[in-house]
Amino acid sequence: MNSPDAVPATPEADPAGATPATAAHPAAETQAGGPAVHPAAAAQTHQRADHRADHEPGHRTGDPAVLPPADLRRRLADRLDPAARAWLDRALEEAAEHPGTHGPISVWELRLAEAGRRCGPDHADAARILILDAARADADALTRVYSQGTAAERRAVLHALAHLVPGPDAVPLVEDALRTNDTRLVAAALGPYGARHLDPHAWRHAVLKCLFTGVPVDRITDLARRARGDGELARMLGDFAEERTAAGRSVPDDLYRVLTLASTDGPAPPTPAPDRPRAPHHPPADTPHPDDDPHVKET
Structure with a gap:
């Protein structure tokens, strides 16, 4: 039995847990009877707690496939800079107002393609999951996104399945x-x-x-x-x-x-x-697509 070639399994940042350099840190707090806590120290403490929780066996609290969408949105909002947070809010509103699929490509599908650039690669999975949830994407819509999407968009679809598809x-x-x-x-x-x-x-x-x-x-x-x-x-x-x-x-x-x-x-x-639909007819992605190659060219 020979091992197939594989893309190296490199550690990935928590899609909703990493704090980018542009993120707004919490204000320093003064503990009763103690010195003020520097924002950077508070952020490091927060990240260490997230890291410990996410790496305990059976406790994948930072996994976007595990967190309920409402919790995922709160967690992500705390870690995005103001511009990214405003973009995500607009994208979720658009998806909620125009759910499902419409024509060759829906507006929320365009936002999926933008998520990596708008929210940063560390947060793109979480942002895409929230957009899919807001659009109430069903199995057919998810299959379409998966079949046409980049490797990063396919990964977000796989994470979103537990939230959006109750059956097989x-x-x-x-x-x-x-x-x-x-x-x-x-x-x-x-x-x-x-x-x-x-x-x-x-x-x-x-x-x-x-x-x-x-x-x-x-x-x-x-x-x-x-x-x-x-x-x-x-x-x-x-x-x-x-x-x-x-x-x-x-x-x-x-x-x-x-x-x-x-x-x-x-x-x-x-x-x-055993009864379930047949697999989609498209070549498997043996080599991952670029993470943020959009479906269509933005204007």
Whole structure:
């Protein structure tokens, strides 16, 4: 079993949690009986708390796929500079006033293409999720955005699925992302929506894909629940480890973490209903698009 080429799994900033240099910091506060807190120190303390919460196993509080849209908007508004915040407010108003799809391209789809430049790359995912939510994008609209969008827009669609699609209608998008070698798409595909709706066979192979491509298994939502007592997953992991060892290659530490879970007795994960739409007909994005290449040229 050979490992496919992959886009390196580089750490990404929390889409709604990083504080850019242009963001307005909270005013310094004076503690009772103590010195005033410098704004930069307060911001660093806030970021450290966010970082700790986001990296505790099972506590992905900064993940835009996990935060409810209302909480995500408040979190993002605190971190955008005034110009970006004003742009986002206008974009959300437009999306709410003209939801759904209209003609070749809707106004809110144009705003998706602008989000990276307007809000900055650290906050683009969160901004796009909020726009999709305000537009009340259904599975068909999300499929259209995913099929026509850049890698960054596809990632935002995958994050938004848990908020916008209650059933398995969008599973083909998750499956498509898992066929790519863009580690950012693979990680996004294994968020809350994928955890709920991928069938056991597809989910097991997705776990192996993470081990192949270097996506940390901490990015897999509900890993402990779905892996627990999964004998077939344990067998697949054991075979993978043997192949790596026989080839003189190292075995990822994450493999042993998942193998421990899969070897623990527990109930088997539920199997979703098999009936679902077919995957979209377009080539998989083996090489990620530029993050902020818009659908159309702005004027």
